[in-house]
Amino acid sequence: MALNRKIAYIDLSTGDVKIEAIPLEWRRKFIGGRGLDAYLLNKHCPPGADPLGPDNVLLISAGLLVGTMASASARTHVMAKSPLTNLLGSANMGGFFAPEMRWAGFDHLVIRGRAEKPVYLYIHNGAIELRSAENIWGSGVYDTQDLIRRELDDPETQVLCIGQAGENRVRFACVMTGRKNAAGRTGLGAVMGSKNLKAVACRGTMSIAIKFPEEALEYNKQIIDQVISTKVSQIMQRWGTGFIFGVTNTTGLVRTRNFQYNQLPNSEDIECENLDKYSIGLDGCFGCQVHCRHRYIIKEGPYAGTYAQGPEYTSQGAFGAEVGCRSMNTVLVGNHLVNDYGMDTLEVGSMMAWAMELYEKGLITDKDTDGLKLEWGSDEAVIELVKRIAFRQNIGDILAEGPLPAAKRIGPESLKYLIHVKGMSNLHSDERATPALALNIAVSSRGSDHLRGRPAIDLYNLPMKVLDKVYRNPDGYDGPLTNSYSEYEGKPRMVMWQELVYMAVDCVGICKYHTVFLSPNHPQFKEFARLIYLNTGLEFSEKDIWDVANRGYTAERLFNLREGMTRKDDWLPDRYFDEPTKLGLPVARGKCIDREKFRTMLDEYYRLHAWDANGVPTAELLERLQISDLMTAA
Amino acid sequence: MANKIMITDPEKCTGCRLCEIVCSVKHNGVSNPTLARIHVVKWDNEGFYMPMRCQQCQDAPCLAICPKGAIYRDPELDSVRIDHELCIGCKMCVQACPFGAMGWNPERGRVFKCDLCHGEPQCVRFCDMKAVDYVETTRLQTGKMREAAESYSELMRRHGK
Numbered sequence: 001m002a003l004n005r006k007i008a009y010i011d012l013s014t015g016d017v018k019i020e021a022i023p024l025e026w027r028r029k030f031i032g033g034r035g036l037d038a039y040l041l042n043k044h045c046p047p048g049a050d051p052l053g054p055d056n057v058l059l060i061s062a063g064l065l066v067g068t069m070a071s072a073s074a075r076t077h078v079m080a081k082s083p084l085t086n087l088l089g090s091a092n093m094g095g096f097f098a099p100e101m102r103w104a105g106f107d108h109l110v111i112r113g114r115a116e117k118p119v120y121l122y123i124h125n126g127a128i129e130l131r132s133a134e135n136i137w138g139s140g141v142y143d144t145q146d147l148i149r150r151e152l153d154d155p156e157t158q159v160l161c162i163g164q165a166g167e168n169r170v171r172f173a174c175v176m177t178g179r180k181n182a183a184g185r186t187g188l189g190a191v192m193g194s195k196n197l198k199a200v201a202c203r204g205t206m207s208i209a210i211k212f213p214e215e216a217l218e219y220n221k222q223i224i225d226q227v228i229s230t231k232v233s234q235i236m237q238r239w240g241t242g243f244i245f246g247v248t249n250t251t252g253l254v255r256t257r258n259f260q261y262n263q264l265p266n267s268e269d270i271e272c273e274n275l276d277k278y279s280i281g282l283d284g285c286f287g288c289q290v291h292c293r294h295r296y297i298i299k300e301g302p303y304a305g306t307y308a309q310g311p312e313y314t315s316q317g318a319f320g321a322e323v324g325c326r327s328m329n330t331v332l333v334g335n336h337l338v339n340d341y342g343m344d345t346l347e348v349g350s351m352m353a354w355a356m357e358l359y360e361k362g363l364i365t366d367k368d369t370d371g372l373k374l375e376w377g378s379d380e381a382v383i384e385l386v387k388r389i390a391f392r393q394n395i396g397d398i399l400a401e402g403p404l405p406a407a408k409r410i411g412p413e414s415l416k417y418l419i420h421v422k423g424m425s426n427l428h429s430d431e432r433a434t435p436a437l438a439l440n441i442a443v444s445s446r447g448s449d450h451l452r453g454r455p456a457i458d459l460y461n462l463p464m465k466v467l468d469k470v471y472r473n474p475d476g477y478d479g480p481l482t483n484s485y486s487e488y489e490g491k492p493r494m495v496m497w498q499e500l501v502y503m504a505v506d507c508v509g510i511c512k513y514h515t516v517f518l519s520p521n522h523p524q525f526k527e528f529a530r531l532i533y534l535n536t537g538l539e540f541s542e543k544d545i546w547d548v549a550n551r552g553y554t555a556e557r558l559f560n561l562r563e564g565m566t567r568k569d570d571w572l573p574d575r576y577f578d579e580p581t582k583l584g585l586p587v588a589r590g591k592c593i594d595r596e597k598f599r600t601m602l603d604e605y606y607r608l609h610a611w612d613a614n615g616v617p618t619a620e621l622l623e624r625l626q627i628s629d630l631m632t633a634a
Numbered sequence: 635m636a637n638k639i640m641i642t643d644p645e646k647c648t649g650c651r652l653c654e655i656v657c658s659v660k661h662n663g664v665s666n667p668t669l670a671r672i673h674v675v676k677w678d679n680e681g682f683y684m685p686m687r688c689q690q691c692q693d694a695p696c697l698a699i700c701p702k703g704a705i706y707r708d709p710e711l712d713s714v715r716i717d718h719e720l721c722i723g724c725k726m727c728v729q730a731c732p733f734g735a736m737g738w739n740p741e742r743g744r745v746f747k748c749d750l751c752h753g754e755p756q757c758v759r760f761c762d763m764k765a766v767d768y769v770e771t772t773r774l775q776t777g778k779m780r781e782a783a784e785s786y787s788e789l790m791r792r793h794g795k
């Protein structure tokens with residue numbers, strides 16, 4: 001059944017593998033996936049560990065509902081101490097790896113140590129084997145999966161792996177599976193590289209019993225209908241996440257030329273409608289009817305004929321808006337390259353845009369770039385820079401270190417152009433006109449990030465009764481809420497609520513597009529409780545799930561505090577407060593964040609979480625959540 | 635009755651494999667694609683996906699090779715069915731099927747194949763793209779004719795004929 005999947009402790013230094021049952025108590029407290037990973041990271045990663053040293057632990061997990069009758073239950077979670085931020089490293093991806101890992105008998109892998117030579121793990125029906133990866137080392141993400149499948153003589157094998165960027169310990173290297181699924185953020189690919197772990201391959205034929213199969217099947221249909229009946233899902237089914245660009249760019253909510261403008265005019269070529277020319281069809285992760293990405297073929301230049309997947313909204317930003325490029329071909333090639341090298345498209349885009357602004361300001365010169373002209377809108381420079389970062393060549397070697405170490409090497413003046421929080425770059429979104437979204441990136445548990453707590457539906461100016469229905473449950477919040485995205489009031493609650501719903505969805509292993517992210521009408525706590533019951537028999541109320549999510553999020557907070565984070569890290573770069581936006585619709589133009597109001601929002605956000613004025617969870621909260629043991633570890 | 639057939643359109647398939655999982659839960663109460671009666675064959679390096687399952691052949695090799703007459707044609711849905719009372723588990727049918735659509739369940743010690751869910755195939759019900767579909771043969775024919783005719787008629791319209 002779904003509750004009998006195991007946890008494996010793997011020491012790459014010694015080759016020891018220990019397999020244990022997952023205690024039911026852990027399920028009750030953390031459900032699984034990201035929530036349980038957060039607990040395990042606190043327990044198994046020694047305080048102050050070198051993120052690229054053998055002491056760091058790499059956690060790979062499948063959520064509790066992965067592979068069951070829960071739509072889009074495809075998600076793999078990866079966690080470790082981040083080599084990018086030296087704080088929580090945590091990233092989530094779709095594809096087919098996590099279900100295969102469950103059919104092979106496992107929910108959680110806890111990997112420590114460092115293999116003497118490159119290895120990969122082969123997990124097959126309850127057994128775990130270390131195999132040599134010496135012949136595979138040096139390969140990109142596409143080839144790695146192909147070579148392993150051939151070596152195992154099984155095209156059904158699912159592989160999670162790193163590309164050259166992870167091997168070269170680029171501090172924002174990804175863990176990948178399939179053509180484009182990326183556990184993208186916080187540099188977990190570099191952690192794998194540091195352990196000489198090239199890949200994890202899974203193949204399983206072990207049944208996951210469904211507790212109430214008939215009812216679970218019918219309820220799954222109901223959930224699918226609920227999700228694909230919303231407008232936003234129907235748009236995504238047709239265009240993918242690229243549709244967002246048209247809206248945010250028109251309004252003036254995207255970072256352009258690093259952070260100098262908030263709109264890229266004349267960018268029709270990189271709009272999602274233009275993808276039709278390259279698309280050969282859409283692609284779905286395991287069990288998902290939203291199928292939000294394209295399968296595409298590059299048509300021009302040296303990469304013509306290459307098959308890749310995406311590009312997502314993020315890549316339109318990374319290879320478009322941020323660096324001032326206006327070519328869909330550049331977006332398609334850049335997206336393909338970062339996926340094959342295994343690097344976070346978002347961090348790559350932001351680092352390039354920052355470097356270009358430094359080049360413009362004269363803080364980087366042709367001498368540093370070996371003659372490469374880092375000029376805005378230069379398609380050649382962008383593609384060349386992607387390669388140099390992955391292979392750590394001259395300026396690429398500096399950028400591969402990530403925002404703060406790179407700024408340290410270039411000089412203190414460069415720091416003020418950096419758009420980062422806690423040492424991790426922001427998405428290409430510009431939050432100066434949207435205080436709720438600004439708060440989200442400032443407080444996120446993994447550095448500047450939209451997928452930890454973004455109240456994206458705040459952008460819709462929804463009727464209050466819709467917001468009441470979403471944001472007052474399931475704990476009966478009775479404080480303020482506002483439905484204009486220019487407001488500051490009521491937003492901390494929206495951010496905090498989203499943090500917990502995203503944590504919950506990551507614990508069960510379902511995609512965020514299947515919860516309240518882009519639609520207020522998608523499944524959330526109540527539906528998760530029902531899904532868990534029908535698939536596993538475990539009973540949770542919606543409030544129980546909320547508490548589980550709170551426990552997991554608090555555990556992440558405790559890890560960050562333990563590793564040296566303080567209140568001052570929950571803050572935005574000065575440019576958010578000092579440089580008003582220049583372009584966009586009136587609602588987005590001439591805007592910046594008000595420092596005092598932002599401070600008040602931050603105080604309120606801590607209060608809602610029951611954290612003290614310094615952002616430290618109170619002893620009472622930890623006792624109520626039954627995780628006081630993590631505080632002693634801190 | 636028996637005027638509907640299962641069809642597959644690889645161009646529509648997004649490769650999500652929901653059909654597999656729904657099939658295995660429906661028939662076995664468990665999630666396990668190796669027990670599903672449908673499987674999406676994938677060429678991940680090219681992005682080509684093809685759902686494969688029983689074609690309910692008219693001259694079915696599985697039926698022909700069965701030494702016990704345990705495989706028979708059900709006239710109601712015009713489908714090929716297994717009589718597990720007569721089946722001796724020799725697996726000749728598994729080897730004979732040219733599509734790999736006859737499976738063997740080691741736990742139950744039984745062969746298995748698509749039974750069209752008694753006229754309501756769950757793979758079709760759950761596939762939003764309708765990459766697998768269960769359609770009336772006549773409609774399939776006229777639909778395809780219209781599709782094919784479209785290119786000709788467009789040409790004719792363009793030339794003002």
